[in-house]
Amino acid sequence: EAQVTQNPRYLITVTGKKLTVTCSQNMNHEYMSWYRQDPGLGLRQIYYSMNVEVTDKGDVPEGYKVSRKEKRNFPLILESPSPNQTSLYFCASSSNLQTTHGYTFGSGTRLTVV
Amino acid sequence: KQEVTQIPAALSVPEGENLVLNCSFTDSAIYNLQWFRQDPGKGLTSLLLIQSSQREQTSGRLNASLDKSSGRSTLYIAASQPGDSATYLCAVILNRDDKIIFGKGTRLHILP
Numbered sequence: 001e002a003q004v005t006q007n008p009r010y011l012i013t014v015t016g017k018k019l020t021v022t023c024s025q026n027m028n029h030e031y032m033s034w035y036r037q038d039p040g041l042g043l044r045q046i047y048y049s050m051n052v053e054v055t056d057k058g059d060v061p062e063g064y065k066v067s068r069k070e071k072r073n074f075p076l077i078l079e080s081p082s083p084n085q086t087s088l089y090f091c092a093s094s095s096n097l098q099t100t101h102g103y104t105f106g107s108g109t110r111l112t113v114v
Numbered sequence: 115k116q117e118v119t120q121i122p123a124a125l126s127v128p129e130g131e132n133l134v135l136n137c138s139f140t141d142s143a144i145y146n147l148q149w150f151r152q153d154p155g156k157g158l159t160s161l162l163l164i165q166s167s168q169r170e171q172t173s174g175r176l177n178a179s180l181d182k183s184s185g186r187s188t189l190y191i192a193a194s195q196p197g198d199s200a201t202y203l204c205a206v207i208l209n210r211d212d213k214i215i216f217g218k219g220t221r222l223h224i225l226p
Contacts, residue, residue: 043216105159
């Protein structure tokens with residue numbers, strides 16, 4: 001089944017403890033992206049990647065890192081999480097935004113930083 | 115700067131009614147527009163994608179239209195059912211930089 005898989009689904013961590021949220025897609029998509037979703041603010045893009053070894057900042061990149069060493073994986077790294085990074089995170093992928101396929105989303109990761 | 119607006123933010127209608135959700139965008143230089151459904155705490159499920167050269171797309175009881183010149187899209191849901199209750203988001207993909215901009219969604223509640 002074609003899908004975007006995020007892990008973990010739920011995570012509670014303490015301030016300052018480094019964590020990684022994994023994202024993997026099995027559709028050979030070139031484009032991958034991370035979003036956070038907060039009440040009243042909607043979906044905001046954190047980082048995106050047009051292809052392997054190519055990453056760019058989205059609208060809210062501060063406090064996050066990403067890497068794209070291989071096509072299928074696009075992990076989101078929080079080096080020193082803070083409570084304001086408590087949010088619902090989504091990974092998404094597309095073969096190419098300028099095609100008929102659009103976006104496929106993962107199921108989300110709910111992160112709580114205490 | 116491209117802005118995507120969805121009005122109303124929330125909507126309740128009785129089961130069986132036909133309804134229209136609205137999406138407007140400020141910059142008509144889009145490549146395509148996509149409608150999504152999101153259930154509480156869950157991911158986004160793609161419903162319909164309209165290329166900028168198209169006027170509408172249909173899938174079952176759903177019909178999405180696009181008027182690029184006026185910066186508007188509508189999602190029409192026929193014969194609404196309680197299972198249609200969810201948040202519906204529209205998103206546009208910009209020509210110039212492949213950015214995708216989301217609206218904040220319309221939270222739909224179908225009353226049994």
